[in-house]
Amino acid sequence: MRTVFLRALVLLPLLGLVGCSTYGGNVSEALSQVQSHQYELAEQAFEDTLGKSKKDQLLYYLETGMVRHLQGDYVTSNNKLEQAYDLADYLNSAGVGEQLAVAMTYPSKGQYRGNDYERAMINSVKAMNYIQLAQQEPENAPQHLESARVEIRRLEIMLSRLDADFGSYDQAMSEKEQTFSKLLEIFRRLEGKWFDPEDLVYRADGWGHYLSGLAYEMNGEFEDARISYQKAASVYELGFAEQYKLDLAMVQESRAAAINNALRSGFDETELIPQIDSLSTEYQQQIEELPPGYGEVVLVQNLDLIPPKGELNLFMTVNSWSRMLEIEPILMGSYEQQSDQLAWFFMLYGDFGFTDLVARYASGGLWELVEGIGTKKKIPLAPVWSLVKQTNMHEAIDGVRLAVPYYPSLDQTESGRSSLTAENSQTGESVTLDLIKVASPAQVALQEQIKNGSKDLREAFARESLQAVITYSLAKATEQEENPLGLGFAITNLVANLGVAGAETRNWLTLPREIRMQRLRLPVGEHRLQLSTNWRRQNNYVNQEVVVYVEEGQVQLVNVNTFSGTANSQLVY
Numbered sequence: 001m002r003t004v005f006l007r008a009l010v011l012l013p014l015l016g017l018v019g020c021s022t023y024g025g026n027v028s029e030a031l032s033q034v035q036s037h038q039y040e041l042a043e044q045a046f047e048d049t050l051g052k053s054k055k056d057q058l059l060y061y062l063e064t065g066m067v068r069h070l071q072g073d074y075v076t077s078n079n080k081l082e083q084a085y086d087l088a089d090y091l092n093s094a095g096v097g098e099q100l101a102v103a104m105t106y107p108s109k110g111q112y113r114g115n116d117y118e119r120a121m122i123n124s125v126k127a128m129n130y131i132q133l134a135q136q137e138p139e140n141a142p143q144h145l146e147s148a149r150v151e152i153r154r155l156e157i158m159l160s161r162l163d164a165d166f167g168s169y170d171q172a173m174s175e176k177e178q179t180f181s182k183l184l185e186i187f188r189r190l191e192g193k194w195f196d197p198e199d200l201v202y203r204a205d206g207w208g209h210y211l212s213g214l215a216y217e218m219n220g221e222f223e224d225a226r227i228s229y230q231k232a233a234s235v236y237e238l239g240f241a242e243q244y245k246l247d248l249a250m251v252q253e254s255r256a257a258a259i260n261n262a263l264r265s266g267f268d269e270t271e272l273i274p275q276i277d278s279l280s281t282e283y284q285q286q287i288e289e290l291p292p293g294y295g296e297v298v299l300v301q302n303l304d305l306i307p308p309k310g311e312l313n314l315f316m317t318v319n320s321w322s323r324m325l326e327i328e329p330i331l332m333g334s335y336e337q338q339s340d341q342l343a344w345f346f347m348l349y350g351d352f353g354f355t356d357l358v359a360r361y362a363s364g365g366l367w368e369l370v371e372g373i374g375t376k377k378k379i380p381l382a383p384v385w386s387l388v389k390q391t392n393m394h395e396a397i398d399g400v401r402l403a404v405p406y407y408p409s410l411d412q413t414e415s416g417r418s419s420l421t422a423e424n425s426q427t428g429e430s431v432t433l434d435l436i437k438v439a440s441p442a443q444v445a446l447q448e449q450i451k452n453g454s455k456d457l458r459e460a461f462a463r464e465s466l467q468a469v470i471t472y473s474l475a476k477a478t479e480q481e482e483n484p485l486g487l488g489f490a491i492t493n494l495v496a497n498l499g500v501a502g503a504e505t506r507n508w509l510t511l512p513r514e515i516r517m518q519r520l521r522l523p524v525g526e527h528r529l530q531l532s533t534n535w536r537r538q539n540n541y542v543n544q545e546v547v548v549y550v551e552e553g554q555v556q557l558v559n560v561n562t563f564s565g566t567a568n569s570q571l572v573y
Contacts, residue, residue: 022505023059023108024308030063031305034510035563039071055111058087059506062118066125066510070302070561074129074136081129085122085154088114107459107504116158117202117444118508123155127211128300131557134218145219152212152228159204199243200447206235206246207439207515210254213261214298218555222265229258244443247436253519256283263289290521295550297520299529299558301418301435302512306442307408309449309505312341314402314457316464318394323385327377327402327457337408342375344406348453349377377457393465396472402460403503404453407446416534418562420518422527435516435531442513456503512561522550535564 024031030045043064050060065080091113130148134141213228233254241248259275269276276287290296313330329345331338381388388394418435520529529546542562550556 021502022308022311023507024310024505024509027063027509031308031509034067034070035305037561037563039067043067055109056506058084058091058112058114059508061087062114062122062508063510065122066508069125069129070510072132072559074132078126078129081122081126084114085119085126088119088122108502108506112506114508115448117441117448118511120155120158120202120205120208121441121508121511123151123158124205124208124211127151127155127208127215128557128559131211131215131218132559135556142219145215148215149212152208152215155205155208156212159208200451202444202448204235204240205439206232206240206250206254209235210250210257210438213254213257214555214557217257217261218557222261226258226261226265229254229261233258243447244440246438246440249436250438252279252283253436253517255279256286257519259287260289263287286521290553293524293552294521295524295552296555297522297527297529297548297550297558298555299420299435299518299520299531299546299560301516301531301533302559302561303418303516303533304513304563306445306507306509306511306513307410308509309405309407309503309507310337310340311503311505312344312404312406314345314404314460316397316400316402316461318381318388318398320394323380323382325379325381327379328375330401340408341406343409344453345377346375348450349457350375391469392472393469396468397465400464400468402457402464404456404460405449405503405505407449410442410446418516418531418533420520421530421532422520422522424523424527431520433518433520435518437514438517439515440513441511441515445507460503524550524552526550529558531560531562533562 027046027049030042030049033039033042033045046060046063046067050056050063053060061080061084065077065084068074068077068080091111127148130144130151134144134148137144209228209232213225213232216222216225216228233251236246236248236254237251240246241250255275256279259272259279262272263269276284279287310333313332314327315330316325316327318324319326327349329341331341333341381394419432420435421430421432423430526547526549529548531544531546533542533544534540535542542564544560544562546558546560548556548558
């Protein structure tokens, strides 16, 4: 009965907090304006929301820098993203003591530091900006392309550090092939861990290597381009494509680009026969030097926006009888939101493993084996019970709210095909090709959050427990008379806690949900490219027309921004 009462106390104030306390909710107006291509209004909305907030300074530079990229203002975009790069570097050089101080308070109240993938995306977006500037200013093309390569080198340095920390895809693959690794997987499943956090590490970036190859190729540095394209092919093949649910066709695309640049750098075709034979028939037909009177177009589609994080509320109590710490979800919002919250809790925190059942049986008896399985996280306190009593933790945290971030499930069917139709201006012949999924910021963000799930819960537990124990001690020291219901302190503690506890839901939200690409060889002259994107959930299409002028022997990069439910559009390059 007491637990039910405490849960009600937690639930009632939360009803007014649903959907309004997250970062995504705070910047929803700006995001809506981005999706309707109202970039100037979106930038002003970000200015109003983030511009004067020191704790959101990094996000301000990231969001407005990306908005400028989307509207084609590449110079300003680079200036803002460089400020973001410098600030992120400074914030992440903080000492252990400073980081611990932030963890002891509330991350959402401190300065946003970003994460590895966001820092990598700074370099990728800046590289694309410089490539576009090279096309806009041919007289300054060498300088812009060199700047693009600087950004890729920055990216490669960061990825090298990740390789050193977590191992490359190649190293991870070798380990998994060993019998010992397979035995570990068996035990992991018995233990209740359905995934290995190391499998979710952001450790390489095939798209970054491909962009590097593109920058080298556009500047006539064909041997360097070959090396970068070959790196891209290897990264996609060894794990990048599988991990982030990308198209394996990118292995073939990157390998074909590497072979073509090898031919242009002086390789004899007979030296490349093994590599050519590894390609599909479709890509083998593309292995030839660029014929006279032709150029190439690389169309890159930024598809929609990365989803915002939500906040999962948890109810924490101590069962003194079984000596268990019990944590269960408080489901809030729409049916879809509640489903996602329950699935996230079950995936990361629910109890369902073999070793967990043994621990419950030993500590709590038979009833604890079946009561709340899957929807409750139970942590045995028996080994540290004496310490629990010394700190009065069993009384202090009995009825406390925790808050952790979560991502909504990614509906893989939301956006279907993106198809590109190009008509040959000389022959009248047309070809229709599907765009290739080359990167998925949404998948990377989701997997990073899953990987950090245990850390999120540990830190939330430590923060709220510390606050509760201190509050309890002060209350005891000043207590004048006993509450006849025995709930006076609990009520006071809950009311105070409800207004403070909050998850870190900030992330860079103007990044594309997914990046797609297609590469075409076209005769010199003006071409109309028809891009059609199918949105299955809305059962509609977004049709965009891109007018390009192809120059002989040149590779041209074309960016297209596509958002669900927006009007058809025409772009000119």
